[in-house]
Amino acid sequence: MKFTLVVLGLLILSLLILDSKAESYTASETASNKFISPNEISLDNSSSNFFAITVKGSPYERGFQHGKQLRKIIRPSVNRFKYDLVVPLMNQLGLEGKYDNYKNYFLNHTKLLQTASNLVPELVEEIKGIADGAQLDFEDLFIYNLNFDETFWVLEKMSGIDPILAMEKKNNHHIDGHCSHGSVWNNDKASVAYTLDWVRTFEGTQTLIKHEKENGEVLLMTTYAGTLIGHGINASKGYTFTPHSKFQLEHDVDNGLAQIFIYRKIIEAGSVEKAIYFLHKIKPAAGLAYTLTDYRGTRTYEISSSKIVEFHSEENFMVVCNAARVNDNLSQSNIKEYKLIGENIDMNNLPAVYWQNNKDSQERYDKIKQGIKKCSSKNMSPEKWQKIFIQKPINKPVNEELATSNLWHVVEIDKRHIIYHVSPGNPGSLPLETFKIKYK
Structure with missing residues (x-):
């Protein structure tokens, strides 16, 4: 009888230990998949591949902290x-x-x-x-x-x-600093991939900054050290944006607002709708396309110094590269180059040389479109995006030939959560660092 009780006791103890281990494992798994509030975002400079900093307070105070930490x-x-x-x-x-x-x-x-x-x-x-x-x-x-x-x-x-x-x-040379965007959305979920490509001068300065504003709003942004923003998410409101140079569009350095300020104003606007309202009322110094994405999908606008035109997606996906496609307010140099003087510019019937000079942009556009046009947001994982974005000429690593510095991102958004995967390298080089945020 005693032997039976001892065995039974050991069996119960074993089951308790196994159950405890199972609970521990489940808790560990839950912790690894935990969604945190925007205020709980913690940046670890020692483990990140970015210069990772948190800044708080007034605009000047946040700037001073940024400058001092990264001087x-x-x-x-x-x-x-x-x-x-x-x-x-x-x-x-x-x-x-x-x-x-x-x-x-x-x-x-x-x-x-x-x-x-x-x-x-x-x-x-x-x-x-x-x-x-x-x-x-x-x-x-x-x-x-x-x-x-x-x-x-x-x-x-x-x-x-x-x-x-x-x-x-x-010599058919194309500037190396080109950016590429792809996004897919359906069923109240959107997934975005984006490379911010710029000149090699800024390689090694890639920075990840958490802004804690005085009004309690939290912004999580990548940039180059010493600058206001390159890309980012509004972690409190659950939306993101991507910028794209449209060098062919009219620009105005005498009366326009520089693009870096527009970046910040749209990520601080509080919603996609408010950001779009801002874009309609501002006069920019340079021609760009801006995409704005929340859980409902992506809205894209090509904006010159005096005109804004929405670029409509074909279905539930969006592709944006660098050639102007819908805004006919081209720069005077482009109008002259393509002999468009005195004509109504038909953006659907531009001269072949226009696309030859923008060959890199068209190739990237086609590759991304081919990769996502039949996809849904739920299967667009960072790994799936990387398989698309690792292709040339979308992928532009720093090497002897290309003078390109990269920031690479995947953003997933639903009604309650925003997941920010971000890397200071080109697709496939450095691992993505992931932040899982419950924004409401």
Whole structure:
């Protein structure tokens, strides 16, 4: 009898231990798949492949924290921008290769600083904070923040030459900094993949920043150290955006707002609808396409300095690359190049040479479309997106031939959750870092 009781006791104890282990395993699995609130997002600089920081408070305070924490990388990056990007471009356009000439022209012959100060003073204050934190000149930091398309259009105004068109025509060379977007949605769920490709000057400065704003809203953004934003999610409201250069569209560095400020305003708008409203009322300095995605799907707008046109998707998917497709407000240099003067521009019947000069964009567009046109959002995992985006010419790794610096993202959104998968490399090179957020 005693033996039977002992055996029975051991059996019960074993079952309890196994049950405890099972519970422990289940709890561990739950923890790994746990969705957290936006305020609970924790960035670990020691384990991340990004420079990962959290900033809090007023715009200036957040900028100062950013600049102070990343000053050791911001300082050399600003110099690379000046002397490895701006000066060589000046030389290529027949200008005297002196950065101070560019700086003086930027400040005295464009209104980019004045426009930003008038329209988005809080973001100008944030740049002042970054400059003070990094102990750098504010004007240099402001110009550095406008390192995207506005650089080309300031140089165009200085030289009378469209730098992008000149590069496209010369030996069939295409600028390396191209971005690609694909998204799929259905049944109240959307999945987005995006590469932010820019020049190699910024390689090694990729930064992941959590902004805790004074109103309690949390933004999670990738960027290059010392700049306001490259891409991001509104972690509190559950939506995301992607920007795409449309070099062919009309631009205006005298009266327009630079794109980096538009990025920030649309991710801070609070919803896709509010962001679209902002895009309709703003006059941009450079022509771009913006996609805005929440759980309902993606909306895309091509915006020139004086016109906004929605690019409608065929079904429940969207593909955006860099050639303008629906906005006929082309730049004067493009109108002249393609002999469109005096004609009503039919964007569905552009000259063949237009597409030849934008061959890279068309190839990327076709590959992404082919990969997603029959897909649903539930099977578009990061792995599935990577199989599509790892293909050339979508994938542009840094090497001897390509001068491209990458940020690579997959964003999944449903009615309650937003999952942000993000990497500071090109697709397939560095692992995606994942943040699972319950936004409502």
